[in-house]
Amino acid sequence: MPKNFNAIKEFMDQNYLHFNARTTVEAAKAWVEQLKLGNKMFVSIAGAMSTAELGISLAEMIRQDKIQAICCTGANLEEDVFNLVANKHYEYIKDWRSLTAEDEEKLLGRHLNRVTDTCIPEEEAMRRIEKTVLKYWEKADLAKKSFFPYEFLYKILLSGELEKHYQIDPKNSWLLAAAQKNLPIFTPGWEDSTLGNVYTASCMAKKIQNIHTVKSGVQQMEKLIKWYQENTKNSGIGFFQIGGGIAGDFPICVVPLIEQDMNEKAKLWSYFCQISDSTTSYGSYSGAVPNEKITWGKLDTKSPKFIIESDATIVAPLIFSYVLAS
Structure with a gap:
């Protein structure tokens, strides 16, 4: 285990x-x-965390079996x-808060799509992957087969045909780590x-x-139901949510769906934590306190529940490092 994980854990404990700390x-x-x-642990990821290179810490969590599914x-x-x-x-834009509308238009003209x-870069990133994945879509279409979005990307990554284009250490790609573990990934919307x-x-x-x-999304929900039922037979599943929105809303409702709409027994989520800079507010799901989820049949009164109002x-990465050091 890299020593820096232990150092981070020790620093946090002290x-x-x-x-919030x-x-x-x-x-x-x-x-x-x-x-x-x-x-087990289910992780939901909203925002632009991949562009923020969360893979540097998330990939190791996947490799060490600290995470069993992702939405x-x-x-x-x-x-x-x-x-x-x-x-x-x-x-990388050093003083991005000072960009004018005209500055943004110049970036557009250079085919650079800004995330904070x-x-x-559109050509080197988006179009390169587009050309590759289109071949896989067309091949599946001709064979009258269908797959989930992540399964197409797994096929491409595991084929090795993109290796010549790698520009970072592949151990820092969380999706490659997930492909190697065949982790289920749900992508609503x-x-x-x-x-x-x-x-x-x-199309x-x-x-x-x-x-x-x-x-489609309905097929993804069906897969999630089956995955949840299978993986709660002998254990519980915790829910770790990064950000808000559909990435968290979609999977967490699988429990009340099974209980209330399918009329079958389901274990509640055994743990809940959300990192969000959306403060508690009326009508905001992302800012709702965890206890509210009790009324929706998602969490138990005794479930460990945390909300961290931060970036x-x-x-x-701090929490991942702490878990990896433990």
Whole structure:
């Protein structure tokens, strides 16, 4: 185990004694306890965490079996691969808060899509992957087969055909680590991602005849139900949420779906933690306190529950490092 994980854990134990800092340590300790109990962990990822290079810490969590399934936005799914093959072509904006509308228009003219301080190069990242994945979509379509969005990317990564384009150490790609573990990944609303847009355009242009060559959200929910039921037979499953939105909303409701809509017994989530800078507010799911989920049949009164009001790009790698050192 890299020594830096132990150093980070020791630093956090010594200094993170109050407020959000203390909650961060408590959430990490509770995650470790879940694993000791034989429970599993489900992680949801919103925002632009792949472009923030969360893979540097997340990939190791996957390799060490600290995470058993992921739900993320289509953007996070594809942007890890974009970073893998085009990182050296990314541009970083030092004073990004001072950009004018005219500055943004110039970036557009150079085909640089900005995510906070980072610009993703359209040609080297998006179009390179588009050309590759389109071949896999068309092949599946001709064979009258269908797969989930992540399964297509797994096929591409495991084939090795992108290796010549790698521009970062592949051990820092969380999607590659997940592919090697065959981790299930759920991507609700995948259609609003770059590749989802490309796929839709390909269907409309009749390059792909069967619109369900890439499986839909309903099919993803069906898979999630079966996965959850199978994996809670002999253990519990915790829920670690980065950000808000559909990446968290979609999977957490699988429990009340099984209980209330299928009229079958289901274990509640055994742990819950959310990192969000969305403060508690009325009508905001992302800012809802964990106890509210009790009324929706998602969490138990005794479930360990944490909400960390902070920047996930700072907090998530710290928690991952703490878990890896334990």
